[in-house]
Amino acid sequence: MTADYDDIPGTHVFDAARSRQGYHLNMFCMSLRVAGNREAFKADEASYLDRFPMSGEQRQAVLARDWNRMLGLGGNVYYTAKLAATDGLTFQELAALMTGMALEDYRDMMLRGGRPIAGNRSKSEWSNG
Amino acid sequence: MTADYDDIPGTHVFDAARSRQGYHLNMFCMSLRVAGNREAFKADEASYLDRFPMSGEQRQAVLARDWNRMLGLGGNVYYTAKLAATDGLTFQELAALMTGMALEDYRDMMLRGGRPIAGNRSKSEWSNG
Amino acid sequence: MAEIVGGYATSHVPAIGVAMDQGKTAEPYWQPLFAGYEASRKWMAELKPDVAIVVFNDHANAFSLEIIPTFALGCAAEYRPADEGWGARPVPLVKGHPDLAWHIAQSVILDEFDLTIVNEMEVDHGLTVPLSLAFGQPEAWPCPVIPLAVNVVQYPPPTGNRCFQLGRAIRRAVDSFEPGLRVAIFGTGGMSHQLQAERAGLINADFDRRFLDLLVNEPEAAAAIPHVEYLREAGSEGIELVMWLVMRGAMNARVREVHRHYHVPASNTAVGHLVLEND
Amino acid sequence: MAEIVGGYATSHVPAIGVAMDQGKTAEPYWQPLFAGYEASRKWMAELKPDVAIVVFNDHANAFSLEIIPTFALGCAAEYRPADEGWGARPVPLVKGHPDLAWHIAQSVILDEFDLTIVNEMEVDHGLTVPLSLAFGQPEAWPCPVIPLAVNVVQYPPPTGNRCFQLGRAIRRAVDSFEPGLRVAIFGTGGMSHQLQAERAGLINADFDRRFLDLLVNEPEAAAAIPHVEYLREAGSEGIELVMWLVMRGAMNARVREVHRHYHVPASNTAVGHLVLEND
Ligand SMILES: [Fe+3]
Numbered sequence: 001m002t003a004d005y006d007d008i009p010g011t012h013v014f015d016a017a018r019s020r021q022g023y024h025l026n027m028f029c030m031s032l033r034v035a036g037n038r039e040a041f042k043a044d045e046a047s048y049l050d051r052f053p054m055s056g057e058q059r060q061a062v063l064a065r066d067w068n069r070m071l072g073l074g075g076n077v078y079y080t081a082k083l084a085a086t087d088g089l090t091f092q093e094l095a096a097l098m099t100g101m102a103l104e105d106y107r108d109m110m111l112r113g114g115r116p117i118a119g120n121r122s123k124s125e126w127s128n129g
Numbered sequence: 130m131t132a133d134y135d136d137i138p139g140t141h142v143f144d145a146a147r148s149r150q151g152y153h154l155n156m157f158c159m160s161l162r163v164a165g166n167r168e169a170f171k172a173d174e175a176s177y178l179d180r181f182p183m184s185g186e187q188r189q190a191v192l193a194r195d196w197n198r199m200l201g202l203g204g205n206v207y208y209t210a211k212l213a214a215t216d217g218l219t220f221q222e223l224a225a226l227m228t229g230m231a232l233e234d235y236r237d238m239m240l241r242g243g244r245p246i247a248g249n250r251s252k253s254e255w256s257n258g
Numbered sequence: 259m260a261e262i263v264g265g266y267a268t269s270h271v272p273a274i275g276v277a278m279d280q281g282k283t284a285e286p287y288w289q290p291l292f293a294g295y296e297a298s299r300k301w302m303a304e305l306k307p308d309v310a311i312v313v314f315n316d317h318a319n320a321f322s323l324e325i326i327p328t329f330a331l332g333c334a335a336e337y338r339p340a341d342e343g344w345g346a347r348p349v350p351l352v353k354g355h356p357d358l359a360w361h362i363a364q365s366v367i368l369d370e371f372d373l374t375i376v377n378e379m380e381v382d383h384g385l386t387v388p389l390s391l392a393f394g395q396p397e398a399w400p401c402p403v404i405p406l407a408v409n410v411v412q413y414p415p416p417t418g419n420r421c422f423q424l425g426r427a428i429r430r431a432v433d434s435f436e437p438g439l440r441v442a443i444f445g446t447g448g449m450s451h452q453l454q455a456e457r458a459g460l461i462n463a464d465f466d467r468r469f470l471d472l473l474v475n476e477p478e479a480a481a482a483i484p485h486v487e488y489l490r491e492a493g494s495e496g497i498e499l500v501m502w503l504v505m506r507g508a509m510n511a512r513v514r515e516v517h518r519h520y521h522v523p524a525s526n527t528a529v530g531h532l533v534l535e536n537d
Numbered sequence: 538m539a540e541i542v543g544g545y546a547t548s549h550v551p552a553i554g555v556a557m558d559q560g561k562t563a564e565p566y567w568q569p570l571f572a573g574y575e576a577s578r579k580w581m582a583e584l585k586p587d588v589a590i591v592v593f594n595d596h597a598n599a600f601s602l603e604i605i606p607t608f609a610l611g612c613a614a615e616y617r618p619a620d621e622g623w624g625a626r627p628v629p630l631v632k633g634h635p636d637l638a639w640h641i642a643q644s645v646i647l648d649e650f651d652l653t654i655v656n657e658m659e660v661d662h663g664l665t666v667p668l669s670l671a672f673g674q675p676e677a678w679p680c681p682v683i684p685l686a687v688n689v690v691q692y693p694p695p696t697g698n699r700c701f702q703l704g705r706a707i708r709r710a711v712d713s714f715e716p717g718l719r720v721a722i723f724g725t726g727g728m729s730h731q732l733q734a735e736r737a738g739l740i741n742a743d744f745d746r747r748f749l750d751l752l753v754n755e756p757e758a759a760a761a762i763p764h765v766e767y768l769r770e771a772g773s774e775g776i777e778l779v780m781w782l783v784m785r786g787a788m789n790a791r792v793r794e795v796h797r798h799y800h801v802p803a804s805n806t807a808v809g810h811l812v813l814e815n816d
């Protein structure tokens with residue numbers, strides 16, 4: 001199935017397919033809302049993750065803190081942000097990591113008005129860029 | 130506030146006012162879905178009820194198994210039926226108790242086609258009857 | 259496109275499930291009730307739908323007063339039968355159909371129905387009794403199920419018209435799904451009954467028969483029945499009949515009545531049953 | 538009748554809450570942002586609404602993927618601020634207004650909106666940051682709050698038109714409530730921002746300014762913007778702007794723009810703010 005939003009570059013719209021794929025990954029992240037769970041996860045990440053029947057790739061992405069890979073495997077950023085919070089990251093630090101930019105460069109880009117829309121509307125603009 | 134259904138006799142429509150009044154009473158009943166809770170309640174009703182901030186009247190109606198009084202205090206029959214189930218009553222036995230009829234008479238009435246609608250549409254029909 | 263191949267309406271009285279689970283269907287009290295489901299069980303066995311959408315209501319089992327969705331569509335892979343206080347029914351696990359369920363969810367939300375999507379839900383007698391009536395007592399249910407739970411416990415339930423319109427939206431969603439899937443849709447609950455307080459035991463066969471006629475032949479008229487008429491004429495729990503309108507909305511404007519059965523009583527309730535095919 | 542006395546729209550960026558909680562509002566990074574809220578805080582202090590309806594979205598705190606209501610209306614007596622992973626915000630408990638909330642719930646359901654009623658809910662930055670911006674940092678919030686949580690995390694959110702129509706239904710509900718109650722309504726979220734993946738940091742000031750103009754003067758045109766346009770032009774999280782349409786729907790067809798503020802950035806987000814009065 002294709003959707004009208006598939007052409008947007010650098011973006012994972014959290015639709016049915018992604019929600020189904022990422023269910024247990026996201027529910028793991030959700031569990032980190034509870035302070036005691038954050039402690040348990042930090043104490044032993046691998047055995048904490050055993051509680052959630054996610055795929056091996058998803059598990060690997062969590063352990064490696066590969067934020068974009070998590071999104072590619074069905075993660076949603078409001079969920080993965082709870083893992084970032086557990087690591088002590090701010091939302092801006094998380095965003096910078098996903099863009100591949102240094103935090104300072106990302107912050108400067110935002111201070112200059114953010115990533116411009118021109119050139120960022122469709123995948124064709126990115127593949128030419 | 131009056132509603133178009135207020136005139137129906139022998140009936141508590143579970144509207145906003147009743148839902149608010151009966152919230153903790155119904156949530157107590159809901160807790161009896163769990164087998165362990167049913168055991169705990171049967172072992173010591175009074176202290177089990179302490180977990181739920183219901184009114185003194187509601188608590189009294191529960192302890193006395195005053196089924197209509199529970200409904201009058203905001204109970205909903207799908208919730209109070211869980212208390213009846215804990216007591217080992219069937220839904221037909223519960224219904225008979227609420228009508229004030231002997232179980233055999235209630236059962237016979239149902240076999241003869243149930244309580245007729247004629248004479249049971251409005252409160253005025255009951256006050257004359 | 260996928261196709262709606264049949265509509266099945268039935269009461270979902272818990273005592274019917276108990277009678278089946280305990281092997282009492284041949285007893286004199288129960289025999290006339292179950293006799294009326296023999297033809298439709300054969301019809302269903304021949305129909306062999308690939309999936310069943312079951313419109314039902316939860317009776318304070320999956321949902322409590324903490325959260326009360328008007329329409330909750332199950333998109334999960336499976337649903338466990340609920341313990342309603344008497345222990346769970348000994349019936350098979352209900353398997354879901356996430357592909358079609360998510361397609362319906364997306365379609366009807368964009369069609370401006372304000373659905374609640376549910377991925378964790380136990381299913382009570384409202385869903386499992388109709389499955390038992392339609393499919394008997396197999397080791398596993400013969401097809402996956404998409405549960406659609408409608409609030410009829412907390413007043414106000416959705417209007418009859420809204421239920422009918424949701425049925426039409428579900429039909430559009432099914433019509434736009436990938437080809438080859440044959441879908442049955444169940445409307446459950448009712449008919450006239452009152453389970454509570456001094457008027458418990460109310461039955462109104464005239465109302466029920468008129469409702470059956472209207473549902474088949476004049477569904478817009480059935481959809482226009484106001485809540486107070488259900489409450490007064492069909493008993494406070496008779497308002498469950500709005501769920502039959504979701505099923506009817508998913509069928510063609512004109513339908514064939516393949517089978518009808520009406521019996522009083524099952525425990526406290528008037529039992530009605532309809533099988534419809536698109537004309 | 539009760540009366541809608543004002544409409545208040547604002548972004549609800551979590552970093553704004555952190556800046557206020559940590560006393561950083563006068564720092565050079567934050568000062569220009571907060572300067573734009575001074576006039577409207579004074580306006581709100583003079584308005585003194587009796588109750589605020591706050592349209593917001595939950596960000597995976599009160600709700601998870603287990604249950605996803607399109608529209609969830611809080612009818613509870615109180616709501617605790619949520620721990621979103623960084624610990625709960627040090628802000629007052631949010632008191633509800635069950636009388637008006639239940640009235641709205643009943644009214645809009647009979648008006649054929651398929652609401653989910655919620656009696657247990659924690660509220661996250663989506664609701665508490667707008668309260669902080671509007672009311673500052675009091676010991677207790679100056680008025681009770683009715684939270685209306687809109688799903689914008691799981692695609693598809695409700696259409697812009699559906700949100701606008703729900704606002705109109707809420708207006709009818711407020712108009713039919715007992716006299717004397719003065720109600721403010723908040724639309725929150727947006728403006729353009731993308732928090733995820735390689736395109737994170739997207740801002741589109743042209744889109745945002747056009748949206749502000751349309752919302753004030755041509756709300757039907759704003760309500761017609763399709764989801765894909767928000768996603769592409771305003772970023773994947775910019776679709777939160779549909780929630781402003783609920784607020785706008787509850788106001789008169791013609792409104793006065795009392796105050797406007799637009800600032801980039803707050804962390805990853807373009808901040809927009811509007812104060813409207815009925816004309
Ligand atoms: Fe039922």
Ligand SMILES: [Fe+3]
Nearest residue numbers: 549663726777
């Ligand atoms: Fe947000």
